[in-house]
Amino acid sequence: MRLSHRQIEAFRAIIESGSVTAAADLLFLTQPSVSRLLADLEAELGFALFARIGRSLTPTPEADALYEEVRRSFVGLQEISRVADDIRQYRSGSLKIAAMPALGLQFLPGAIADFTAERPGIAVSLRVRSSHAVVQHLSSQQFDVGFSALDFDLPAIRREPLGTMPMLAVLPPGHALCDKTVLEPQDFHQRPFIALGSEISTRSDTDRFFADHGIKPRVVAEAQLSFAICAMVAGGAGVSIVEPVTAQHCAHLGMVVARPIRPVQPFTYDILTPALRPASRLVSDLVQRVRQRFAGLAATEAQSPGDRA
Secondary structure, rough: OOOOOOHHHHHHHHHHOOOOHHHHHHHOHHHHHHHHHHHHHHHHOOOOOOEEOOOOEEHHHHHHHOOOOOOOHHHHHHHHHHHHHHHOOOOOOOEEEOOOHHHOOOOOHHHHHHHHHHHOOOEEEEEEEOOHHHHHHHHHOOOOOOOOOOOOOOOOEEEEEEEEEEEEEEEOOOOOOHHHEOOOOOHHOOOOEEEEEEOHHHHHHHHHHOOOOOOEEEEEEEEHHHHHHHHHHHHHOOOEEEEEHHHHHHHHHHOOOEEEOOOOOOEEEEEEEEEOOOOOOOHHHHHHHHHHHHHHHHHHHHHOOOOEE
16 A cells, blocks of 8 residues: 555645645645545555545545545654754754863853853753763763864874963962063972862963972962862962963952963863763854853953953
8 A cells, every 4th residue: 555645634624624625725736736635645545534425525434534634644743743843943952061170160151141041942961070081971971062272193083172361360369469461481390389289181281380490389288170270379379370261250259360371381171071072052153152251251361361350
């Protein structure tokens, strides 16, 4: 039996509208075309679907039984169509995001808030973990997008730069070094210094920054998170050098004073996506917003490198 979708549509339209003429209008077809579709369907089925009484059509019991199944099928198709339309219009879906603390504690929540305001039907999950853990999450292919700062090459992950900005010195408000617009290695010599934990890759960059110039700051504390370091700096425990997103945020809050350093220490943030499956339209949409937000942050950094308090 070879039934066509168009034949079933014509049958459904006749049942629901009550006549071939009305069905033709619903389907944007001519009346003879609908009559032919009905005749072909009856011939294929091997039984009559309508009793022709005068100029009207009365569904047969067989037609009523067939219509119940057709109705259920079309309800299913309508639901599929609705879901597809929701996906197309960003009214449904989900995003699982993993991010390093430097981006996940303040920068990304702002971008996600803008995203969900325009996409209220999208369920977003943000997991804030170390850069190493973010890489592991993306390697599992269970997360849609990640943000980290690690130099690595894994076949299971696509990595592309979000952007690079110079690291910044952070000082307690009112500190003597706040009078300088740019800090140099010698400014940190024998000063109380709060360092990143030795397991953080950026720590070696900062150690090299000092060692290349024969400078020895007096390390009084260590912390894994840039925000924790800024909090200790704000409390007067010492000075430090941290990644720029957190430095700018804490300076904006008035916790610390941020200053550029020379020579420049570049810091690169990366976007990670699972390499074993294509990125969704939702990921592309979010990443575009994150890039725009980061570009704005970098522009602010470039315009006022020595005036953040």
